[in-house]
Amino acid sequence: MSLKKSIRFLIVKSVGQYINLLSLVNPKKALHISYSLFTNPRIGKIQEDNLPEILQDTIKETFHHNEDHFQTYTWKGNDTKILLVHGWESNSARWEKTLPYLQKSGSTIIAIDAPAHGQSSGKEFNVPRYAEFINKAVKKHNPSIIIGHSIGGATCIYHQYLHPETSIEKMVILGAPSDLRTLIDNYIQMLSLNRKMFSLLEKRYLENFNFELENFSGATFAEQINIEGIIAHDTTDNIVAFEEGQKIANGWKKGHFITTTDLGHSMHDDDLYQEIYRFLFKK
Incomplete structure (x- = not known):
């Protein structure tokens, strides 16, 4: 594993460990952080005054x-x-x-x-x-x-x-991808989140979108x-x-x-x- 990948791996696992600890004392905040990480893209935004050339004309x-x-x-x-x-x-x-x-x-x-x-x-x-x-x-x-x-x-x-x-x-x-549950399982595995966090994320999707994960x-x-x-x-x-x-x-x-x-x-x-x-x- 390269140094860059090793550093990224440690950061990801550290974030997961922090969320797991936080879920014991403040599950609401732990859910907010984990849901935001899963749904908020880090890249992909573009500005009107700096459009890629293919989109200009x-x-x-x-x-x-x-x-x-x-x-x-x-x-x-x-x-x-x-x-x-x-x-x-x-x-x-x-x-x-x-x-x-x-x-x-x-x-x-x-x-x-x-x-x-x-x-x-x-x-x-x-x-x-x-x-x-x-x-x-x-x-x-x-x-x-x-x-x-x-x-x-x-x-x-x-x-x-x-x-x-x-x-x-x-x-x-x-x-x-086919199954939303698979995506969330992969996300939880990547961060090494505990099962409590899975239950909280599942509940959030049910509240927000009125569907069970396995049905999506x-x-x-x-x-x-x-x-x-x-x-x-x-x-x-x-x-x-x-x-x-x-x-x-x-x-x-x-x-x-x-x-x-x-x-x-x-x-x-x-x-x-x-x-x-x-x-x-x-x-």
């Missing part, structure tokens, strides 16, 4: 939703519309390597910044709020295709489960999806386990599972993008 629109606002960027094309949904600690610029393949089709492409990411508002990211953002953008633009990466892909599945009767006809999911499952949601799609996952993904993609694919009747190797979590690859292009645009 776009049509920009700010949507307002309840107390939030979120940003979209549009590359104008024909009447076929594609909505791009990025993942954790990222923003709409992550699609720079994907865009050339999609633009070959002549389609209009819209990318959305997630809650607490890019130019969208807030400090907390959560899937239900992201799904609300997506739904508002879908109602405005009526895309026939939606593409999501990582937790953005999981949100696309949740959105399609909630709103099956939209304009969306095809969906592509890249490196997406992409595999379960996918069973209700009737549109065609691709689920692609890499065997060497060290961020979201390959088995998570398999779970989604097993539930999705019209989903085609693509296995890749040595792409990691980002999944940028010429052959993969060409296969996605054929699925989306070749009859």
Whole structure:
């Protein structure tokens, strides 16, 4: 293990130990810290006066939703519309390597910044709020295709489960997690948190979003999806386990599972993008 990784490991474990000790004397504060660490992205924000080059020459629109606002960027094309949904600690610029393949089709492409990411508002990211953002953008633009990466892909599945009767006809999911419980289990294991903290986090999700962790499952949601799609996952993904993609694919009747190797979590690859292009645009 490198020195940098060793230092990071010690810091992470020290934070976990602090939260565990705090849970004994002030469980409310321990929950606040652990929930914030899990839901508040550290990176991914961008400023209007310092946009990545790929986002500069776009049509920009700010949507307002309840107390939030979120940003979209549009590359104008024909009447076929594609909505791009990025993942954790990222923003709409992550699609720079994907865009050339999609633009070959002549389609209009819209990318959305997630809650607490890019130019969208807030400090907390959560899937239900992201799904609300997506739904508002879908109602405005009526895309026939939606593409999501990582937790953005999981949100696309949740959105399609909630709103099956939209304009969306095809969906592509890249490196997406299936089960929220698995993500929280991994988080607790990483910090070496005690089981009391798991119970507190589980209770927080039930109070905030009115669902049990085990019920929030992409595999379960996918069973209700009737549109065609691709689920692609890499065997060497060290961020979201390959088995998570398999779970989604097993539930999705019209989903085609693509296995890749040595792409990691980002999944940028010429052959993969060409296969996605054929699925989306070749009859």
